[in-house]
Amino acid sequence: MTNMTSDHPATVWVRKLVLPVLLIAVWQFWASSLPAGSPAPAPLKVLQTLVDLLRTGSLLSATVQSLGRVVLGFAMASVLGIALGLMMGASQAVRENLDPIIESFRPIAPMAILPIAILWLGTGTPTALAIVAYASFFPVLINTVHGVSRVDRKLVLAARTMGISRWTILTRVVLPGALPSILLGTRLAMGVAWTAIIAAELAVGAKSGGGGSGGIGQMMFVFYAYNIDLNAIVVCMAVVGVVALLIDQLFRLVEKRLIPWKA
Amino acid sequence: MNMSDNASYPKLRLSGVTKSFLAPRTGLSTLAVAEMSLDIQTGEFICIVGPSGCGKSTVLNMIAGLDVPTAGHIQKDGQAVTGPGADRGVMFQDYALMPWQTVEGNVGFGLRHGTPGQHLNTMQRNQRMAHFIDLVGLRGSEHKYPHQLSGGMRQRVALARLLANGPDILLLDEPLGALDAQTRLILQAELLRIWGETAPVTERKTAIFITHDIEEAVLLADRVVVMSTNPGRVREVVTIDLPRPRAGKARTHPRFGVLVEHIWSLIRDEAYRAIGGDESLANPTQETTA
Numbered sequence: 001m002t003n004m005t006s007d008h009p010a011t012v013w014v015r016k017l018v019l020p021v022l023l024i025a026v027w028q029f030w031a032s033s034l035p036a037g038s039p040a041p042a043p044l045k046v047l048q049t050l051v052d053l054l055r056t057g058s059l060l061s062a063t064v065q066s067l068g069r070v071v072l073g074f075a076m077a078s079v080l081g082i083a084l085g086l087m088m089g090a091s092q093a094v095r096e097n098l099d100p101i102i103e104s105f106r107p108i109a110p111m112a113i114l115p116i117a118i119l120w121l122g123t124g125t126p127t128a129l130a131i132v133a134y135a136s137f138f139p140v141l142i143n144t145v146h147g148v149s150r151v152d153r154k155l156v157l158a159a160r161t162m163g164i165s166r167w168t169i170l171t172r173v174v175l176p177g178a179l180p181s182i183l184l185g186t187r188l189a190m191g192v193a194w195t196a197i198i199a200a201e202l203a204v205g206a207k208s209g210g211g212g213s214g215g216i217g218q219m220m221f222v223f224y225a226y227n228i229d230l231n232a233i234v235v236c237m238a239v240v241g242v243v244a245l246l247i248d249q250l251f252r253l254v255e256k257r258l259i260p261w262k263a
Numbered sequence: 264m265n266m267s268d269n270a271s272y273p274k275l276r277l278s279g280v281t282k283s284f285l286a287p288r289t290g291l292s293t294l295a296v297a298e299m300s301l302d303i304q305t306g307e308f309i310c311i312v313g314p315s316g317c318g319k320s321t322v323l324n325m326i327a328g329l330d331v332p333t334a335g336h337i338q339k340d341g342q343a344v345t346g347p348g349a350d351r352g353v354m355f356q357d358y359a360l361m362p363w364q365t366v367e368g369n370v371g372f373g374l375r376h377g378t379p380g381q382h383l384n385t386m387q388r389n390q391r392m393a394h395f396i397d398l399v400g401l402r403g404s405e406h407k408y409p410h411q412l413s414g415g416m417r418q419r420v421a422l423a424r425l426l427a428n429g430p431d432i433l434l435l436d437e438p439l440g441a442l443d444a445q446t447r448l449i450l451q452a453e454l455l456r457i458w459g460e461t462a463p464v465t466e467r468k469t470a471i472f473i474t475h476d477i478e479e480a481v482l483l484a485d486r487v488v489v490m491s492t493n494p495g496r497v498r499e500v501v502t503i504d505l506p507r508p509r510a511g512k513a514r515t516h517p518r519f520g521v522l523v524e525h526i527w528s529l530i531r532d533e534a535y536r537a538i539g540g541d542e543s544l545a546n547p548t549q550e551t552t553a
Contacts, residue, residue: 152359154357161329162376162377162428172372259363
């Protein structure tokens with residue numbers, strides 16, 4: 001509704017910030033009323049912990065490690081999902097062959113394959129990649145199939161009357177026609193990939209007793225299980241949220257650049 | 264038979280062309296086009312008119328090679344039509360422009376990705392693209408996307424794309440149907456100019472144009488194929504003997520009204536039935552004299 005009105009952007013920002021600032025103020029007020037030495041997290045302590053963790057470089061390296069896994073796993077899933085989605089969208093036979101398998105795996109949450117992944121791939125990066133790739137594969141695939149099925153059939157017919165080969169029609173008509181839907185799929189996939197990596201690293205951390213895999217989820221596990229530091233856990237949570245937000249914004253930007261005709 | 268001797272063949276020959284469709288659920292077959300036979304000569308402008316559901320578009324799609332006749336055959340220059348090809352360009356009712364391509368990208372689409380541009384280098388393609396963008400009056404809009412264009416401009420893009428591919432038969436499926444009346448008048452005149460109305464017959468393209476609009480058909484065509492519905496068949500082929508060039512002045516010719524009236528009389532009853540109207544409305548004078 002707000003974007004329908006022509007309010008000044010600054011006004012909009014102020015409105016968006018009022019509630020969070022208020023909540024943090026209430027939180028700080030509540031935390032200051034607790035006896036000294038309480039382990040409860042407080043905004044100022046969280047800020048102090050953030051500065052400390054940034055100074056040691058451990059927060060940054062954990063975040064980069066998690067992000068690296070997400071990007072790699074996501075890329076593998078996207079290549080596979082888009083290629084398979086195009087084939088399924090273009091050929092009824094392929095679609096009918098693969099549909100039952102895909103629909104049976106789709107409801108199985110990424111975390112549910114973690115036990116098998118750990119047993120087969122260990123507690124390191126391969127497992128993290130497998131979880132991320134599995135989680136992001138389905139949104140990409142399903143949105144690609146959907147996008148292909150929604151490509152205006154007239155465009156394909158028009159291309160055929162111009163003496164354009166089937167393969168070129170797939171790459172030059174079907175792919176760009178499905179692109180808006182594919183990009184939506186990748187954005188959703190990136191979202192679930194980032195959620196999945198944190199959960200996977202947390203769980204792998206538990207399995208490997210705090211050693212092993214690394215990443216921001218692992219870091220959270222260490223702060224939870226070993227040096228019980230609630231402020232540090234809140235820092236990690238905040239970083240996860242901010243990174244997710246930045247990724248989403250980045251994808252929206254890419255979408256705008258790649259599909260200018262939807263402007 | 265000497266296949267290279269094209270002069271002995273009509274540009275396009277439809278013999279006994281029949282198309283029936285199977286309804287997906289009931290499995291019943293409907294006859295869309297029945298036993299259509301027609302010879303079309305090089306440089307002729309043919310209009311097909313008829314009530315909705317008479318199979319006009321089906322005929323066009325079969326000539327384009329996008330649909331296969333159930334029976335009968337279609338020959339172009341004496342050779343059987345077996346599939347789509349750039350020698351028969353189609354202009355679709357809703358233009359079928361690629362929304363992700365600019366005007367230039369759409370006009371040059373066949374040149375860049377299809378057979379029409381195979382023998383051309385990039386410079387020749389660009390020249391050809393620019394030439395046809397100019398011809399339809401779209402210079403200055405080369406980098407716009409279809410959604411930034413008016414209906415009339417989109418129609419011009421589709422026309423430029425069609426011509427840029429250099430087909431020797433133009434198949435036009437109600438190309439002006441979605442336009443407002445004024446744009447339509449302008450584009451009818453332009454279409455005649457581009458088709459080659461003022462050029463000698465040998466330099467004209469062969470055009471098959473589907474329309475709902477009888478006046479449009481009479482204005483444009485050398486012959487009007489009047490189709491009837493259920494099943495779609497040729498009711499009559501009316502030769503339009505109005506002098507050319509017609510753009511801008513044919514409508515005032517005394518024969519114009521006579522021809523329009525004659526064609527209307529051929530499809531009137533079915534047109535009324537199609538909209539569910541009382542058939543007696545179709546010919547009130549007949550009722551009083553009967």
